[in-house]
Amino acid sequence: MRSLKIAIILLLLAAIIGCTPGGEVLEVEETPEPTLTLPAPQVFITPAPDVNAAVDAFMEAWRVDDYSGMYRQLSEGSRAALTEEDFIARYNQTAIALTLLFDNGITYQVLSRTTEPNSAVASLQVNYNTNLFGTLTRQLEIPLVREGDGWRVEWHDGLIMPELAGGNQLEIVRQSTPRGAIYASNGAPLAAQADAVAIGFTPGNLNDSLMSLFYNTMASLTIYQVDEIREMLEAAHPLDYVSLGEATQAEINAHLSALSSLTGVYLTSYSSRFYFDGGLAPQTVGHLSYISSEDLDRYLRMGYSPNERFGATGLELAFEDVLAGERGATLYLKDANGQILSKLGERPASPGQSITTTIEPGLQYRLQQSLGDFRGAIVVIEVDTGRVRAIVSNPQFDPNLFDINNQNFVYAQNPYNVPNDPVFNRATNGQYPLGSVFKIVSMAAALETGTFGEYDQIYCDHSIVACGNVLTDWTLEKDVPPSGTLTLPEGLMRSCNPWFYVIGEELMAAGRPDALIDMALGFGLGVPTGVEVAEQPGNIPAQVTTCEQNVQLAIGQGEMTVTPLQVAAFIAAVANGGTLYRPSLIDAIGPEEGTPTLTFTPEETGSLPVSDVNLTIIQTAMREVITNARGTAHRQLATMRYRPYGKTGTAQNPFGISHAWFAGYSQVNNPDRPDIAVVVLLENAGEGSEMAAPVFRRAISLYFSGNTDIGWVLPWEAYPYVVASPTPYPTNTPVPTNTPFPTETPVPTETPIGGDVDEPEE
Incomplete structure (x- = not known):
């Protein structure tokens, strides 16, 4: 405005001054008006929050049971009215009542939505997928309110299920079902509902004049024999309660006359799932x-x-x-x-x-009583079907002690906390170096690659230089003469370490570093067998990179480990001509009354990668292990009445005494009694020939004799099935009259004509 006034004044002055005497008007140049320029207006647009994203976030958290995540998406008012703990509890209670699945228990579909500036409603179809009630489908209307920069759920009970609006609740009434029984192959129960009695005694309350009756009655009702019960009594305080085990009510009734005469014996009845005979094959x-x-x-x-x-x-x-x-x-x-x-x-x-099951109860029971205090395993399997006839893991445990209805539960130590972990299944989950039993695999690799033939020979000395190292034979440690010149089959018969060091070295030199690994895998090692219970795969190295590794692998040492069940499966394949069968524990599954829904059928899982000719060479060598006077199992097994084949093994253990192995099979060809493969492992027991081979003999003898032939008394037994006491009892200690199976006097071993018996291997 000030500029405009100045311009007018200047114009007036110019008009006055500009008039000349001649009347001429002077022209005055006009100053232009300044132009004002305003900036263009800026428009800021705030996008509306995505309703679908908010609904998806809430429902996805529900789908994965993230109730805390759901709670964080509630409006301020909803969270003020309900604590997070109560919110989580309501959803958890609903999930339990509905028996919602854990995976996709909640699925949903957004049907529609309506949106206002500060509120929205989403319509959903929700499926509640349950374990017991199938799928329940409901439609939910989820209200949302705009808070800050997003949508929040305005929660109420009806958002769990529409029916729950207004404080309604769900209630589930459950019905119990009888659990199916587990039977042995002959129909005898292994685990079933039964009326049972817990048995125990207090030493100080026993009648001294009735001790013979006490011992024999308790031995008849439990898994213990007289000497074992006596040891338990002598180790206890007079006022201690000594848990002896359990029996069925029917067994108790059969001994009521004797029991009514005894003092200090406690019988507590209960009804529950009962494991018979103290638990047959309890780990399995x-x-x-x-x-x-x-x-x-x-x-x-x-x-x-x-x-x-x-x-x-x-x-x-x-x-x-x-x-x-x-x-x-x-x-x-x-x-x-x-x-x-x-x-x-x-x-x-x-x-x-x-x-x-496929388990034979008489065989299983006796083999369980045979391992004494050793940790170990026994597997007995039919060679032509894969049926597991016995599967022992030692030490044992009583599965009835996990039942709080059992009075002895109170006094027993949790089996999981007992030293040596008796619940651990050493037959399927124990992973051990195989030692010299692996030489069967190494011999197969040598023959199949053509690296060595049946008649190739080496001199089996106390030691040999292989891969630049001096490696020794078991004969050196045992202080017996070297084995001398041996063919390859004789090397297996004699378990000559140098022969197999040479195999490992020559395979490396020939550019065949994977030959032993491939053969081991072909024998089914390093992978699960497929048995119906949990098992470990063992370990076969993915590769060997040094000659030293390969020579150790050739004798079953180094990084390789196997399970006893895996060994039994491949020994059965050697016996039957090369077919690997899946080991099976199941003969049939079905209702108590009616047609089975599943029956056993042998299942082939592969074939040994060995020609018929080479397999026959291996079989013959395994027979020589027993029949040849120099064979490592000759002393223990030569007099067996049932035709056996086998291989001893002593696996070095960096944590203590070596593990003792024996693996073999029968060739009886009895149409009514299928041939079997038997594998025995004893942890930290020493020599396979001395310790494991006698157990093999017992297993074969029991199986083919109907459990009447015990083979021999085992090295650690005082008499069959009873461990020798460190302090022997007087010679007039009676053998219990209730021994549940007949015994026989061992047949003495005769030294064969024509040569002495050498010491066992390694």
Whole structure:
């Protein structure tokens, strides 16, 4: 404005001054008006939050049971009205009542949505996928409110399920189902519901004049023999309660007359799942456990009852769904006062199916009593089918002691906490170096690659230089003469370490570093066998990079480990001509009454990568291990009445005394009694020929004699099935009259004409 005034004044002055005497008007140049320029206006657009993203985040958290994540997406008002703990509890209780699946228990589809500036509603179809009630489908209307930069859920009870609006609740009423039994091959129960009695005694309350009756009665009712019970009594304090085990009510009834005469003996009845004979093959049959507080919600969602037991190990675990049956339940909707409004779902219960195993109870029981105090395993398997006839893991445990209904449960130590872990299944999960039994595999590799032939020879000395190192033979440690010149089969018969060091060295020199590995894998080592219970694969090295590694592998040492079951499977294949069968513990599965739903069929898993000619050479050498006067198992097995083949093994152990192995098979050709392969492992027991071979003899002898031929008294036994006491009892200690199986006097071994028997290997 000031500029405009100045311009007008200047114009007036110019008009006055510009008038000349001649009347001319002077022109004055006009100053232009300044131009004002305003900046262009800026428009800021704030995008509306994505309703679908908010709904998806809430529902995805629900789908994976992330209840805390769901709670964080509630509006401020919803969170003020409900604590996170209560929110989580409501969803968890619903999941339990519905028995929601853990994977995709909740699935959903957004049907529609309406959005206002500060509020929205999403319509969803929600599927509740359950273990017991199938799929329940509901439509949810989820209200959302805009807070800050996003949408938040305005929560109420009806967002769990529409029926729960207004304080309604779900209630599940569960129905128990009878658990299927587990039977031995002859139909005898291994695990079944039964009326049982826990047995124990207090030494100070026993009647001294009735001790003979006490010992014999207790031995008749339990797995212990008289001398063992006497040892337990002498080790206890007079007022101690000594747990002896359990018996069925029927067995107790058969001894009522004797029991009524005894003082200091305690009998406590209970009814539960009972494992007969103190547990036959307990690591393989398995045991039941109670649901822990930490796992309770998970098992309730699966349909279990709070006090129900479940399979924890062995067949009980592997066939939990089969044995437990289909759990039944009814799902009710109740109002806030507990009145039933409606029934939302129902499933009837159906009993579990029973399992008949391949285990022969008489053989299993006697072999369990044969290993004494050694940690170890025995596997007996039919060579032409893969049926497992006995499977022993030592030490043993009583699976009845996991039952709180059993009075002895209170006094027993948890088997998982006992030294040497008796619950651990050494037959399927123990992984050990195989030692000289692996020489069967190495011999096969030498023959199949053509590196050596049947008639090739080396001089088997006390030591040999291989891969630049001096390596020794077992004959040096045993202080016996060297084995001398041997063919390859004789090298196996004599278990000559130098022969197999040479095989390992020559395979490397010939550019065949993988030959031993490939052959081991071809024999089924380093991979699970496929047996029905949990197992470990062992370890066969992926490769060997040095000559030293290969010569150690050739004698079954170094990084390689195997399970006794794997060895039994490949020994059976050697016996039957080369077919690997999947070891099986199951003969049939089905209802107690009716047609089985599954019956055993042999299943081939492969063939040994060995020609018929070379396999015959190996078989012949395994026979010579026993029949040849210089064979490493001749002393122990030459007089067997059942035709055996085998291989001794002593596996070096960096943590103590060597492990003792024996692996072999029978060739009896009895149409009524299939031939078997038997593998014995004794941890830290020393020589395979001295310690494991006698157990092999017992297993074969029992099997073919109907359990009447014990083979021999084992090196650690005072008499059959009873471990020799460190302090021998007087010679007039009676042998228990209740010995549950006949025994026989061992046949003495005769030194064969024409030569002495050499010491066993390694």
